[in-house]
Amino acid sequence: MESLRKSRRQNLPGTIALLFIAAAAAVLGFSLLTNLGTARTLPGESTWGGVPVSGLTVDEAAARVEAVFSTPLELYYLNETIQVAPQQLGFQLNTQSMVDLAKRVGQPNIWERLWNKGGAAASLELNYQVDGEMLRAYLTGEIAPRYDQPAQPPLPVPGSTNFSSGTGGWQLDIPQSVTRISSALADPANRTVELVVAGESIPAASLQNLEIFLKQTIAASGFTGVAEVYLQDPKTDELLHFAGRSGTDIPVDIAFSAASTMKIPIMVSALRRTGEPIPDGVQQLIERMIVLSENPPADTLMENVIGSTFAPLEVTADMQDRLGLQNTFLAGYFYFGAPLLQLYQTPANSRVDVNLDPDVYNQTTTSDMGALLTGIYHCAQGKPSLLTDAFPNEITPSKCSYMLDVLARNEIGVLSEAGVPDGTRVAHKHGWTEEADGFLHTISDAGVVFSPGGDFVFVVFLYDANQLLFDPADELIAKLVQVMYNYYNLLAQELWLGGPVSFPQN
Structure with missing residues (x-):
């Protein structure tokens, strides 16, 4: 009996050690399961299309990017201001492709995820399209007819032998304005565009x-x-x-x-x-x-x-x-x-x-x-x-x-x-x-x-x-x-x- 007690006393430290090991394994397993099951956030200094998305999940990042690039553009035609939704200008954002790419780029390994560390910071280019025909159609059909001022030639002044002096005019330069708008549509910070307007001199009397x-x-x-x-x-x-x-x-x-x-x-x-x-x-x-x-x-x-x-x-x-x-x-x-x-x-x-x-x-x-x-x-x-x-x-x-x-x-x-x-x-x-x-x-x-x-x-x-x-x-x-x-x-x-x-x- 005495020897049995002595044997148990000798095995006690090992048992305690095993218990600690088991407990540690349990904690480690719980932590691993917790971190693996938690939605991953994007690491610091991450940007999507120039929009900061650090600390956000990919879904949150996608929502932020969509919000930023859905902001209306302010178009300036001389002294006139026109607010236009990007969609009216033929702008289409492909956030799903960015989400898919973000899930592949900078993916943390198991130990980084274990210790709750993200992967390397990722800067993704904006994935978008601009329908040039739609943009030109908007400028041609909506802006130019409303704001262009054709130059007027000298005209006869009734009851006299004189001609009016005529007036100069201005006209939207559509090709150059398309270039500026296309650039602004993909810019998260500068959502204003100074449209290119060409002056027209007074035409000769006809x-x-x-x-x-x-x-x-x-x-x-x-x-x-x-x-x-x-x-x-x-x-x-x-x-x-x-x-x-x-x-x-x-x-x-x-x-x-x-x-x-x-x-x-x-x-x-x-x-x-x-x-x-x-x-x-x-x-x-x-x-x-x-x-x-x-x-x-x-x-x-x-x-x-x-x-x-x-x-x-x-x-x-x-x-x-x-x-x-x-x-x-x-x-x-x-x-x-x-x-x-x-x-x-x-x-x-x-x-x-x-x-x-x-x-x-x-x-x-x-x-x-x-x-x-x-x-x-x-x-x-x-x-x-x-x-x-x-x-x-x-x-x-x-x-x-x-x-x-x-x-x-x-x-x-x-x-x-x-x-x-x-x-x-x-x-x-x-x-x-x-x-x-x-x-x-x-x-x-x-x-x-x-x-x-x-x-x-x-x-x-x-x-x-x-x-x-x-x-x-x-x-x-x-x-x-x-x-x-x-x-x-x-x-x-x-x-x-x-x-x-x-x-x-x-």
Whole structure:
């Protein structure tokens, strides 16, 4: 018995040790089971798409990332602020793929989990998509129509001869704005975007608006006869040409009585037969014919320089056969009782839709007269032109410059001259004549205006079957030319200042 007790006393320490070992194993097992069963948190300095997620479970991290990237973007269009949900901009976040990746990356081993230690810190890139088409559609359909401000060209000011100043505008630059928005959609910190807006300068006044303005000017004047207007930019060859009667458009190139505007063709025809330097006697006749608008010098010039009784027909041949101006002719001299040398039928006077009973002695159209003046202008500039092509070595730049100088000395103070600022060079020839009934029915003015904003060729013919009163017709032509001048000089427009009219010699 004594030995049994002694044996038990000897085994007691071992038993106690075993008990401690068992207890430790139990504690270890409990801890292991506890840590293995606990949801794992992400280690310090972990980020998902730039969002800090340390200490969060992957599910909590996913929720945080979704919350951050669901925050609306603030778009700034100049001074306007627009808040937009990312989903409207085509943004789609794929958090599940990030969760799956996080469970694989930085997974702690069993001992790290045993001691409740996480794995290595992980920085995951944001997994997302931006539907570019949807983003562009939003900008194109929602932002641009609402906030873009198109630039406005100068427009006619009703009741005046002036154009508005026009306004600049702005327009959303969609490609650059798409780039900025796409970057901000993936940025957790900066959720604002300054949209790229491009400024638009004031566009040039349109030729279409000029035509509308000229027609409105005719209508506002109360003129109910036939009006035909021709305008050409000799530098660009841009052309405006229309005809109307009582506010209704009619086909252009109507046959009109040319009257004294026919003296421009006579001058051209005489100079092609004259050497250089131009003799003083020829210059005197031309200047009296153009500047003083006298008829006898025109007859003398034709008889002595162009030659023979049939000189008017030579002028016609120069215009029709050499220059191709088929509707321009001179069928006799200017003196009273001069015989009609030939009866001309032209495309213009053969029309049945419009017949203004033009003078059988001299006729033209706005197109013919405009083409002739443009040819003189180009020739004076030393450029190939209608005249130099038709009359090589006979019509020269110096002769054309002389013609413009003489036309510019035709200073009468009315018609086109009354529509432009004082000092503006206007090389023109006017024309009108009393008909057999003693009334004025046709008045015209054709020339070149030299202005700071650009030179232009103009031709205006007015006709009234009953009677054309000079004062209203003069004012209308002056206003029409002033509208043209203002079109070319938008920054230095002329205001209409009507005044008393003196009746010059035709």
